[in-house]
Amino acid sequence: DTGVSQDPRHKITKRGQNVTFRCDPISEHNRLYWYRQTLGQGPEFLTYFQNEAQLEKSRLLSDRFSAERPKGSFSTLEIQRTEQGDSAMYLCASRTGSGNTIYFGEGSWLTVV
Amino acid sequence: GQQVMQIPQYQHVQEGEDFTTYCNSSTTLSNIQWYKQRPGGHPVFLIQLVKSGEVKKQKRLTFQFGEAKKNSSLHITATQTTDVGTYFCADEKTSYDKVIFGPGTSLSVIP
Numbered sequence: 001d002t003g004v005s006q007d008p009r010h011k012i013t014k015r016g017q018n019v020t021f022r023c024d025p026i027s028e029h030n031r032l033y034w035y036r037q038t039l040g041q042g043p044e045f046l047t048y049f050q051n052e053a054q055l056e057k058s059r060l061l062s063d064r065f066s067a068e069r070p071k072g073s074f075s076t077l078e079i080q081r082t083e084q085g086d087s088a089m090y091l092c093a094s095r096t097g098s099g100n101t102i103y104f105g106e107g108s109w110l111t112v113v
Numbered sequence: 114g115q116q117v118m119q120i121p122q123y124q125h126v127q128e129g130e131d132f133t134t135y136c137n138s139s140t141t142l143s144n145i146q147w148y149k150q151r152p153g154g155h156p157v158f159l160i161q162l163v164k165s166g167e168v169k170k171q172k173r174l175t176f177q178f179g180e181a182k183k184n185s186s187l188h189i190t191a192t193q194t195t196d197v198g199t200y201f202c203a204d205e206k207t208s209y210d211k212v213i214f215g216p217g218t219s220l221s222v223i224p
Contacts, residue, residue, distance in 0.1 A: 101158045101161075
């Protein structure tokens with residue numbers, strides 16, 4: 001499969017623990033996006049990268065969230081000191097620098113108990 | 114900040130009926146994208162509209178961009194059960210930039 005890959009697909013964690021999600025974009029896609037989606041809502045923008053550079057981070061995102069794309073290929077999204085309100089699906093997406101189509105991964109479901 | 118709104122929130126139709134969802138913004142939209150998300154799935158890109166007044170068709174789906182670039186619509190002719198899902202419009206602020214999603218319209222098709 002050459003689509004956007006996310007891992008893990010499901011994560012249950014206790015409040016206060018740290019979690020990390022990984023995203024492998026489609027090969028040669030230099031733009032990578034992270035979104036968060038809760039039930040019944042549209043995807044909410046978190047941050048995006050062009051190659052290894054983080055171009056924008058949502059102002060709604062607390063300092064507990066950090067994302068990296070160290071070599072311009074895969075990306076990680078870390079949430080520190082998780083809270084119950086962090087429970088959501090975390091979606092990664094990618095596209096080329098010249099393409100309109102954004103390809104989403106299947107998402108990583110986070111449940112904070 | 115800029116908000117993208119969609120109506121209706123939910124729509125239930127009998128199979129074979131038509132369906133339309135509307136996307137509106139108080140500010141001028143840049144490039145409009147439409148996505149479909151099946152229950153339990155992830156958003157799938159359908160199309161992008163760029164020009165004022167643009168109309169594009171994909172089989173039974175017709176997409177329009179308003180003349181003032183403040184609204185857009187998606188119309189499905191003769192719905193089928195395979196059309197079930199949530200349809201999102203999203204505004205791409207500048208080319209290849211982030212996209213801001215609307216809240217979506219959830220479509221149910223009764224066979």
